[in-house]
Amino acid sequence: MIERRTFLTGSAAAAGALGAAGALARPATAASTTGVPSTAPSTDAASPFRHGIASGDPLPEAVVLWTRVTPTADALPGSGSGPRVTVGWQVATDPDFRRVVAQGSTVTGPERDHTVKVDARGLAPATAYWYRFTLDRTTSRVGRTRTAPAATSSPDRLRFALVSCSNWEAGWFSAYRHLAARGDLDAVLHLGDYVYEYGTGQYANGQSNRVIRGHEPTHEMVSLADYRQRHAQYKTDPDLQALHAAVPWITTWDDHETANDAWSGGAENHQPDEGDWATRKAVARTAYDEWMPVRLSGTAVAGDGVQVYRHLQFGRLADLTMLDLRSYRSQQVATTDLGSAGDPARTVTGDAQLQFLKDRLAENDAVWKLVGNPVMISPVLFPPLDQYVAGPVADMTGILPPDGVAYNVDQWDGYTADRRELVDFLADRGVTNTLFLTGDIHSAWACELPVDPGTYPLSRTVGVELVATSVTSNNLDDLTGSPPRTSSLAVEDAIRAANRHVKHLDFDSHGYSVLTITPQETQMDWYVTSDRADQAATSTWSTGWRVAAGSNRLTAATGEAQ
Numbered sequence: 001m002i003e004r005r006t007f008l009t010g011s012a013a014a015a016g017a018l019g020a021a022g023a024l025a026r027p028a029t030a031a032s033t034t035g036v037p038s039t040a041p042s043t044d045a046a047s048p049f050r051h052g053i054a055s056g057d058p059l060p061e062a063v064v065l066w067t068r069v070t071p072t073a074d075a076l077p078g079s080g081s082g083p084r085v086t087v088g089w090q091v092a093t094d095p096d097f098r099r100v101v102a103q104g105s106t107v108t109g110p111e112r113d114h115t116v117k118v119d120a121r122g123l124a125p126a127t128a129y130w131y132r133f134t135l136d137r138t139t140s141r142v143g144r145t146r147t148a149p150a151a152t153s154s155p156d157r158l159r160f161a162l163v164s165c166s167n168w169e170a171g172w173f174s175a176y177r178h179l180a181a182r183g184d185l186d187a188v189l190h191l192g193d194y195v196y197e198y199g200t201g202q203y204a205n206g207q208s209n210r211v212i213r214g215h216e217p218t219h220e221m222v223s224l225a226d227y228r229q230r231h232a233q234y235k236t237d238p239d240l241q242a243l244h245a246a247v248p249w250i251t252t253w254d255d256h257e258t259a260n261d262a263w264s265g266g267a268e269n270h271q272p273d274e275g276d277w278a279t280r281k282a283v284a285r286t287a288y289d290e291w292m293p294v295r296l297s298g299t300a301v302a303g304d305g306v307q308v309y310r311h312l313q314f315g316r317l318a319d320l321t322m323l324d325l326r327s328y329r330s331q332q333v334a335t336t337d338l339g340s341a342g343d344p345a346r347t348v349t350g351d352a353q354l355q356f357l358k359d360r361l362a363e364n365d366a367v368w369k370l371v372g373n374p375v376m377i378s379p380v381l382f383p384p385l386d387q388y389v390a391g392p393v394a395d396m397t398g399i400l401p402p403d404g405v406a407y408n409v410d411q412w413d414g415y416t417a418d419r420r421e422l423v424d425f426l427a428d429r430g431v432t433n434t435l436f437l438t439g440d441i442h443s444a445w446a447c448e449l450p451v452d453p454g455t456y457p458l459s460r461t462v463g464v465e466l467v468a469t470s471v472t473s474n475n476l477d478d479l480t481g482s483p484p485r486t487s488s489l490a491v492e493d494a495i496r497a498a499n500r501h502v503k504h505l506d507f508d509s510h511g512y513s514v515l516t517i518t519p520q521e522t523q524m525d526w527y528v529t530s531d532r533a534d535q536a537a538t539s540t541w542s543t544g545w546r547v548a549a550g551s552n553r554l555t556a557a558t559g560e561a562q
């Protein structure tokens with residue numbers, strides 16, 4: 001999404017000056033962060049395993065295990081210092097490690113920032129495992145993970161958490177804490193913006209411009225050392241560590257893992273004085289590969305050669321394709337040239353990835369086809385808005401101009417030829433039960449995906465899109481300074497009226513979602529955290545939307561999925 005380095009001042013918001021979009025687009029300056037704790041206390045700050053442990057990308061017979069070690073005081077993230085060491089790992093079927101089923105050791109060192117990644121194989125499908133690491137005589141905490149069901153099995157139920165947009169400076173990761181406490185998840189899908197690249201105070205943090213906790217390094221991450229240090233900082237968060245230790249994660253990146261509004265040849269937040277874009281993209285990917293429990297193809301050649309889009313199978317119940325919508329896309333259209341968004345030469349996926357997705361959707365026999373989709377695919381036209389909210393809406397979503405009928409050109413609305421090709425493909429092949437699982441937009445949406453939005457609801461629909469809100473990153477009430485669920489309601493009503501395939505929209509809430517999949521139906525539940533500035537924030541069920549198998553239509557749920 002278009003997230004300019006802007007912020008609002010409290011006085012301007014209170015004065016109701018928000019209608020003037022120009023007043024919002026103030027240049028970034030370093031916010032006062034005096035007294036702001038720069039780092040959350042780690043759960044185990046003195047341990048060589050102070051950055052936690054994680055698992056990810058579960059297969060029926062394998063799972064990726066991850067940790068980072070600090071063997072000596074100088075072996076700090078990004079430092080390039082410290083010795084090469086041997087790290088042991090174990091996988092067991094019990095938390096006391098009486099029944100160890102796989103173990104080994106691996107060497108790490110400053111060449112990979114002392115991160116450790118093991119693809120533990122030879123495991124049984126649909127099975128819970130516990131794992132831990134050792135360095136000399138120190139043992140890490142114990143993590144729990146779970147393999148995917150066998151490809152030929154037919155699970156009764158799968159349950160995935162959906163999260164995105166977890167900006168450290170914008171608040172605490174309470175969403176992760178509440179998810180870690182559930183104990184009923186097969187995996188966590190992080191749909192992008194796991195880390196943010198900005199220096200302290202450079203990213204809009206709401207009308208109060210309050211930095212809840214400061215980024216490290218304090219400047220924008222550009223070099224390999226910067227990216228490593230930022231990933232390391234996020235990995236000290238105790239709630240993030242708890243959720244990584246509890247459940248395998250399946251992640252993809254959006255733009256902020258590299259720089260805002262990234263495309264194949266650059267980014268809005270990449271300037272010439274920050275060096276060569278290809279170099280920056282490569283070092284961002286290297287750090288991502290090192291610090292995330294992700295199984296990338298060609299992991300031996302971390303950097304620009306890695307492929308993030310990939311496929312995971314969960315028996316005959318669900319098939320998951322995780323997309324990379326930053327590496328191959330054409331540049332976003334200029335706001336003065338919105339009409340070219342449909343140029344068939346433009347792409348958001350790249351040809352090879354679109355073909356990969358089409359093959360997965362058409363050729364697998366899973367009941368549900370899940371697409372981890374970093375930016376929204378549903379078409380969204382915006383009606384003229386009240387001037388009070390038009391500026392903040394434009395600032396949050398990239399809808400330009402604020403008073404016009406336009407779209408967010410950083411999502412599929414800016415690349416309509418690819419969307420047309422994919423929607424027509426699903427319609428022509430009769431593919432049903434495609435669920436686009438999306439993040440990025442810092443708001444909660446449930447949409448049907450019509451073949452022809454103009455004739456909806458008469459139009460056939462080819463799937464639905466379920467959008468998780470941000471863990472912490474700004475949404476509309478943060479930008480306007482209005483109390484939650486007040487001025488935003490009129491905006492939501494206007495958007496739903498102009499886009500009847502949009503069934504649910506919440507512009508204000510932070511939190512997470514839980515997707516419950518059965519052969520008969522899938523339900524997405526949205527949970528709202530009470531206050532991103534409160535490390536002990538509570539969590540409340542907000543709403544749920546269901547799609548019955550074969551329907552490609554949404555209905556409101558009466559309560560949480562059981």
Ligand SMILES: [Fe+2]
Nearest residue numbers: 165193440473
């Ligand atoms: Fe974001």
